[in-house]
Amino acid sequence: MNPKVAQTPEPPYYAVIFTSVLSAETDGYEDMSDQLVRLLSDQEGFLGVESARSDVGITVSYWLNEASIEKWKEQFMHKQARSKGREKWYNSFVVRVAKVERDYSFNK
Amino acid sequence: MNPKVAQTPEPPYYAVIFTSVLSAETDGYEDMSDQLVRLLSDQEGFLGVESARSDVGITVSYWLNEASIEKWKEQFMHKQARSKGREKWYNSFVVRVAKVERDYSFNK
Numbered sequence: 744m745n746p747k748v749a750q751t752p753e754p755p756y757y758a759v760i761f762t763s764v765l766s767a768e769t770d771g772y773e774d775m776s777d778q779l780v781r782l783l784s785d786q787e788g789f790l791g792v793e794s795a796r797s798d799v800g801i802t803v804s805y806w807l808n809e810a811s812i813e814k815w816k817e818q819f820m821h822k823q824a825r826s827k828g829r830e831k832w833y834n835s836f837v838v839r840v841a842k843v844e845r846d847y848s849f850n851k
Numbered sequence: 852m853n854p855k856v857a858q859t860p861e862p863p864y865y866a867v868i869f870t871s872v873l874s875a876e877t878d879g880y881e882d883m884s885d886q887l888v889r890l891l892s893d894q895e896g897f898l899g900v901e902s903a904r905s906d907v908g909i910t911v912s913y914w915l916n917e918a919s920i921e922k923w924k925e926q927f928m929h930k931q932a933r934s935k936g937r938e939k940w941y942n943s944f945v946v947r948v949a950k951v952e953r954d955y956s957f958n959k
Contacts, residue, residue, distance in 0.1 A: 749870070
């Protein structure tokens, strides 16, 4: 995963907030996660991604509009990953689709 | 920080996505962070919080509406923390205010 704060354009744009708790069966998870992040960057309307994991994992991906989120949802590898995720890797997760209305940033 | 996926009501509601990169000067940071999370739970309109840190930290707090976000922004201790954060703890951060339009969850 890219260890960066995403550089997003002026709002409005969309955020998909994915919060998850992993199960004990995490083999294959890291590989799939890396693969998905590489695929993401080629997706139409993709603006950036941020990811961190402590007790929960939080991945926020940013998108130009809802249509681009829907297209990503239909992407073949992403569908496979979601199926495997439910079957194996995750104990629980929540996906929230949100419209970013305003933002501000700070840099030292 | 609470190691849980937040239990939020039916959308719409609001999310404040705070993504940060810490500086090398982190003394006092953990204490302040714990203190803020305790304060959060008493805030009017507060719905939940999720937090994780790897190379970046991501904290997402959930709110009933924009008015409750504005009130939290004016809270005294929170103001102090933000000032200290800019001065000392953070190299960079982005705050994004977003309206959650839909969500779905999975539990094994």
